[in-house]
Amino acid sequence: MTARNTVGPVIARRNAEASGALIGYLPVGFPTLDESVEAAVALVENGVDALELGLPYSDPVMDGPVIQAATQQALANGFRLADGFEAVRRITERVDAPVLIMTYWNPVVQYGVERFADDLAAAGGAGLITPDLIPDEGADWIAASERTGLDRVFLAAPTSTDKRIARVVEASRGFVYAVSTMGITGARADVDRAARTVVDRLTSAGAPASCVGVGISTAAQVREVLEYAEGAIVGSALVKALADGGVRGAAELAAELARGTRAE
Amino acid sequence: MALRAQTGPYFGDFGGRFVPESLVAALDELGEAYDLAKLDPAFGAELAELGRSYTGRPSIITEVPRFAKHAGGARIILKREDLNHTGSHKINNVLGQALLTKRIGKQRVIAETGAGQHGVATATAAALFGLDCTIYMGEVDTERQALNVARMRLLGAEVIAVKAGSRTLKDAINEAMRDWVTNVATTNYIFGTVAGPHPFPEMVRDFQKIIGEEARQQVLDLTGALPTAVTACVGGGSNAIGIFHAFLDDEGVGLYGFEAGGEGVDTPRHAATITKGRPGVLHGARSYMLQDDDGQTIESHSISAGLDYPGVGPEHSWLSAIGRAQYRPVTDDAAMQALRLLTRTEGIIPAIESSHALAGTLELGRELGPDATILVNLSGRGDKDMDTAARYFELYDEEAGA
Numbered sequence: 001m002t003a004r005n006t007v008g009p010v011i012a013r014r015n016a017e018a019s020g021a022l023i024g025y026l027p028v029g030f031p032t033l034d035e036s037v038e039a040a041v042a043l044v045e046n047g048v049d050a051l052e053l054g055l056p057y058s059d060p061v062m063d064g065p066v067i068q069a070a071t072q073q074a075l076a077n078g079f080r081l082a083d084g085f086e087a088v089r090r091i092t093e094r095v096d097a098p099v100l101i102m103t104y105w106n107p108v109v110q111y112g113v114e115r116f117a118d119d120l121a122a123a124g125g126a127g128l129i130t131p132d133l134i135p136d137e138g139a140d141w142i143a144a145s146e147r148t149g150l151d152r153v154f155l156a157a158p159t160s161t162d163k164r165i166a167r168v169v170e171a172s173r174g175f176v177y178a179v180s181t182m183g184i185t186g187a188r189a190d191v192d193r194a195a196r197t198v199v200d201r202l203t204s205a206g207a208p209a210s211c212v213g214v215g216i217s218t219a220a221q222v223r224e225v226l227e228y229a230e231g232a233i234v235g236s237a238l239v240k241a242l243a244d245g246g247v248r249g250a251a252e253l254a255a256e257l258a259r260g261t262r263a264e
Numbered sequence: 265m266a267l268r269a270q271t272g273p274y275f276g277d278f279g280g281r282f283v284p285e286s287l288v289a290a291l292d293e294l295g296e297a298y299d300l301a302k303l304d305p306a307f308g309a310e311l312a313e314l315g316r317s318y319t320g321r322p323s324i325i326t327e328v329p330r331f332a333k334h335a336g337g338a339r340i341i342l343k344r345e346d347l348n349h350t351g352s353h354k355i356n357n358v359l360g361q362a363l364l365t366k367r368i369g370k371q372r373v374i375a376e377t378g379a380g381q382h383g384v385a386t387a388t389a390a391a392l393f394g395l396d397c398t399i400y401m402g403e404v405d406t407e408r409q410a411l412n413v414a415r416m417r418l419l420g421a422e423v424i425a426v427k428a429g430s431r432t433l434k435d436a437i438n439e440a441m442r443d444w445v446t447n448v449a450t451t452n453y454i455f456g457t458v459a460g461p462h463p464f465p466e467m468v469r470d471f472q473k474i475i476g477e478e479a480r481q482q483v484l485d486l487t488g489a490l491p492t493a494v495t496a497c498v499g500g501g502s503n504a505i506g507i508f509h510a511f512l513d514d515e516g517v518g519l520y521g522f523e524a525g526g527e528g529v530d531t532p533r534h535a536a537t538i539t540k541g542r543p544g545v546l547h548g549a550r551s552y553m554l555q556d557d558d559g560q561t562i563e564s565h566s567i568s569a570g571l572d573y574p575g576v577g578p579e580h581s582w583l584s585a586i587g588r589a590q591y592r593p594v595t596d597d598a599a600m601q602a603l604r605l606l607t608r609t610e611g612i613i614p615a616i617e618s619s620h621a622l623a624g625t626l627e628l629g630r631e632l633g634p635d636a637t638i639l640v641n642l643s644g645r646g647d648k649d650m651d652t653a654a655r656y657f658e659l660y661d662e663e664a665g666a
Contacts, residue, residue: 036480058561059434059546061441062284068428081558105282106545110559132282132548158446159289168285 020226047258127151222260273462335629352644380412382456457500460547473505525593
């Protein structure tokens, strides 16, 4: 089984249209599996170009309080890894947007890296974003994603050296995830200036696409990021909208954020 | 290659750096600073002088014949890390990492703590070196180790009670890592055990291996021979690796790590990571860990906060895998009985953590017989555990205990 609907072409198309891509994050199973699927579909129907589905994990060191609370609730509700594949299948049956899974590494190791890749591809998934897997430790995943054609999105940080930036660019496929502030996920008043520098360095190192995440919560911030990056990733703000206003709340914020991807 | 010569990032199939990219530069910086410091005689001399004039090194050994009568007659010798300044072995590592913090020019340190001993040691070093200090401690642990929370605050540290997840040591580590990811430019993470991403397992071991280096010579001086066995409790495993390391290549010396068996390893309430876990990735390293089929970390349990951790250092996983060290579980109750036994027979009140090593040693002594000599790492003193012990053994007057 090989991946079909990968993220690179969508990002390229959106940038060819002189806008840029909006990527929305939601955790699987929050507030329930069904509602997380409905919310993800609603995001796409309201202007999100690609989805990042988070798998709830017991020790999420890169997540801020909003996402921690949501994933902890999903785990308390009985989230299982199989729900992740089911969510991908149900979403990709209904909308065309590519769906990436964001997961900490241990669940993949325990499921089996090859088996995880096969099942993700079979479900119609685009690939993986791996917040605690650096390319140095990623040989198994690089091999499995080569075999299946899945995207592999590694992270780049403001502190990454030039050598590491080059390594991340070489290892990634789909896009490189540029961490915009030195921080964990969570909406911030200003998207850090450091993001622009990271993206410039990624571009110089040959990255075909960089998407900026961590700290973006408004249409204005989306627009600002898309001036220099190929994509903007919104997480905590969407999760908060879903928690506060249900599927409709998340859909409304998505529509608002999508305004940031169009010329005024 | 000598087992003692093993360095990170990998110990066999274990170890590595499974961390966010944001932390790699800080880990590289720390690793490079440590590699330079290792080669710098001035660093070694400064650390040794702190050990001598501040910690109280070398720590003594104490033979405990009245206690040993309960262990099948084997000779039992305690390595007295409980007599160190701040009350446990944790200070050895903290002073090393605090000196490194000065070398890399950072002004703020953070640390996680379980029982509070590593937090107290870090707060102490921060006071000594004039550093800002924030300690993360699970909310459950702040309650059962309230005395250590007060000590840390008195020393000038900010103590943050972590309310996420199981509200114990593993969640304190998560929160400390989040702090580090956010404040890495100004902050050094003084990690307390031989787990975590490279270079921590190697570096913390190197700062703790003085325990075994001293004890090996002290036992030779006392008995004229190497011990039959060396024992220690294992949570993350820093005191155990500290006393094991000097003996790794002494083939005739058995090495035994005693994990927290909680209410029993056939119940869900224990922290016996090597005994009952399987390899996985937690807190930046591949090692044995307690986890479910999906790779979600299982919450551990131990009466001792310092051993209540579902992971273990990668070097221990390696020593277990190659058969060099054995790891066995000791229940809460066996540890508490051993705590009382050492107190009553020798007038030494051990930490509940260290009492796991004592309980395991009682059983091991009966197995090895009267010709054996067993060196036990008494890693900490029991002052912090008086409330737990008083409740366990009903030592409070009724109105006071109510």
